[in-house]
Amino acid sequence: MSKNLLIVESENDQYFIESLKAYLNIYDVDIDTPICSIDDYECLNGLSKAKLEHKLQELKIEIEKRGIEKIGIILDADKDGIEKRIALINEALKVIDKDLNLLSCNSFIKSESLEVEIACYITNVEGYGELETLLKKIKSKDSPFADCLENWKRCLEEKNQSIKDKDFDKFWVNTYQRFDCCSKKEQKQAGRKCNPETSMKKDIWGFEHSVLDNLKEFLKLFN
Secondary structure (H helix, E strand, O other), rough: OEEEEEOOOHHHHHHHHHHHHHOOOOOOOOOOOOOOOOOOOOHOOOOHHHHHHHHHHHHHHHHHHOOOEEEEEEEOOOOHHHHHHHHHHHHHOOOOOOOOOOOOOOOEEOOOOOOEEEEEEEEEOOEOOOOHHHHHEEEOOOOOHHHOHHHHHHHHOOOOOOOHHHHHHHHHHHHHHHHHOOHHHHHHHHHHHOOOOHHHHOOOEEEOOOOHHHHHHHHHHHO
């Protein structure tokens, strides 16, 4: 068991980070149980400070017991942006050490009382967005099924209806995984062979894309 630990928001974040870790040959950091479960109503509109505080309080007990040396926190920027998400992390960190204060991503601070180093990364594309915004950017295969959703989105607007960018990106990624990147045979077992966990193990993502550079540097801090 590694002495370094990552905190992520969801199972999909976990699948993605595990794949990126493997691609980079980084094995000296484990991913803790995600903060939000797939059916967690509280997390539908973004992670709350209370959920992160609860996760940190749970982890505080484990730091000495497991000899944890470094902790990384990965959250989505969402519509709030990077600075506001760092501020949220700092507020939550006060429940385990009132002196902790992160100033930026990809830089460790040390809790003297807990004898552990902590750093964060905020998943984003041009300062905002979430995992699906990133995945849409790094897709590496043709995506006719997913791309045609733009026409559907315009049709909604013409009928005075709308869909949030966050929800649209999730729909886009799900369509890309299931209809653009799964064979007809696989689609018959889509729940098992076209789901996010399986899709992250397929060669359908461009892990050399420059939008991942800062995230890669963050993960290398734990190598």
